[in-house]
Amino acid sequence: MTCEQFDQWLDAYLEGGLTPTQQGAMQAHMAECTLCHAHASEMQAVLSAATALPRSIVPPRDLWPDIAARLPARRGVHGSRSVLWSRWVPLAAAAAVLITVTATITYRLSRPAAPGLVLTATAPRAVAGFAADREYVLAAEDLERVLREGRERLAPSTVELLERNLALIDAAIAEARTALEADPANADLRALLWGAHRQKLDLLDRATRLTRS
Amino acid sequence: MSDPIERAREGDPDAFRVLYEGHVGRIYALCLRLAGDPGKAEELVQDTFIRAWEKLPGFRGESAFGTWLFRIAVNVALSERRATGRREARIGPVADPEALPAAGRSADPGVRLDMEDAIAGLPPKARAVFLLYDVEGYQHAEIAEMTGIAEGTSKTQLFRARRLLREALSR
Incomplete structure (x- = not known):
């Protein structure tokens, strides 16, 4: 697997949308490529931060x-x-x-x-x-x-x-x-x-x- | 007739106020993140509820009221964006980052830049898709229907938004 292909599959990997074979290939690539491993961790942090955002914010005044x-x-x-x-x-x-x-x-x-x-x-x-x-x-x-x-x-x-x-x-x-x-x-x-x-x-x-x- | 949606559809402003109070927080949060400016967000919220009042007689309950309202808010925000002639490359950081809630700021020590600021720095379409998909949990088909873009475009914009955010947050 190339780094480019890893990046193309990364979103589906993090969302659990890959087949077991594809997941295995992603994990194998991460085991040998520290840069892609770091990218995956950073992307996971982005998704976690998005999930943690408040979905409701009270307006500063009554509209x-x-x-x-x-x-x-x-x-x-x-x-x-x-x-x-x-x-x-x-x-x-x-x-x-x-x-x-x-x-x-x-x-x-x-x-x-x-x-x-x-x-x-x-x-x-x-x-x-x-x-x-x-x-x-x-x-x-x-x-x-x-x-x-x-x-x-x-x-x-x-x-x-x-x-x-x-x-x-x-x-x-x-x-x-x-x-x-x-x-x-x-x-x-x-x-x-x-x-x-x-x-x-x-x-x-x-x-x-x-x-x- | 106790359902506020039904009563509001019949023209009861008090019932519509009940709907406003139940949904204004989520609509304001969306508008604030889409507009990146509290004053503009207030205008968008007002326009959203006025538009909803006008369109309410046509609401058939095929989707949840909140989803229907969200769709209106997205349309209002994107229409306003088009009307003002802004272009993606011109979008800057929020005018007043302090207006965004502290709870929205990432606690992850690896994420150095504030998440809200990073979202505000995204191009408008990518920002809208990211907010709807990753923050609000809508699917690409729903986003395509809400925003009028193709489902494939929604996926492309999400891909782009996530990478821009990753880049911004890992600097």
């Missing part, structure tokens, strides 16, 4: 909010949630453009709520450093504006119920934000915050549809 903001809606499936997402995704995209302008952000986040459907003062504030939080806030603001414009078409008892539930969700959002500011790397808190935001958008979406019915 889900960015992914969620980009998910296209599926038309006509999953009941009201798909309606929510089909409505929210373009709003979030619009909001993402808006937040690139600092002055615009400052204006939008600091402006007082218009009269009408009352929202708690905690709602417009966003967690510093979390773009998704700002996008949720802006998307909710857009829906709130639509809702205020159609408010007179809702029964007073419905408005009262909406306000009560929105206040509860806003309180949950505020609580999650406070906790997240103290512990920004906590993925559970982020999940809680995004969940509360989605609940709010879902509720606002349902309410705005009521104003049109």
Whole structure:
């Protein structure tokens, strides 16, 4: 056996893919060729190192909010949630453009709520450093504006119920934000915050549809 | 209906998040090694899951969901590579080797160069085939289907990758 042939068969040899006769020839060659023996040992080390590599690595940050903001809606499936997402995704995209302008952000986040459907003062504030939080806030603001414009078409008892539930969700959002500011790397808190935001958008979406019915 | 794949296929983003959380570690590891750059890897992971969401209604369960997702990640990574016009000879070491896990570094005293760095220095196609075959355990037929190369090409690229790594690690 030549060294060249040894190298051609080496991979199959290490993977156990040779016949007993071929294996014997490989072993005989290694017994008399120190260079090929060394090459085989080095290759075995490469394969062992590859096997030892971790197959899972946690990303340094939570990528889900960015992914969620980009998910296209599926038309006509999953009941009201798909309606929510089909409505929210373009709003979030619009909001993402808006937040690139600092002055615009400052204006939008600091402006007082218009009269009408009352929202708690905690709602417009966003967690510093979390773009998704700002996008949720802006998307909710857009829906709130639509809702205020159609408010007179809702029964007073419905408005009262909406306000009560929105206040509860806003309180949950505020609580999650406070906790997240103290512990920004906590993925559970982020999940809680995004969940509360989605609940709010879902509720606002349902309410705005009521104003049109 | 409790299967998150079924629910995600019906358009439920919460169910899709369950799938994301169950697979993001493996997809990120693959993308990080394919891209050799943590920032680019994050982009590839995001694009992979967006593509998966779009294609999920067509997922028929003929392969495991993880394998299906892997195929998308490989396609996204290789497409991105083609789009940026990079060529094999231009590939350098990872931008931030510290982003790669310490557990991935070889404990073999005969292997002096870090394994992750050595993989990052491979040409893209050879790197992809090596990762899929020797790290992830896919067969050449599966790799050929995932990457769109011929099975024989996959074998050739693996042969090349292993020898380049052996050379790099034994310097």
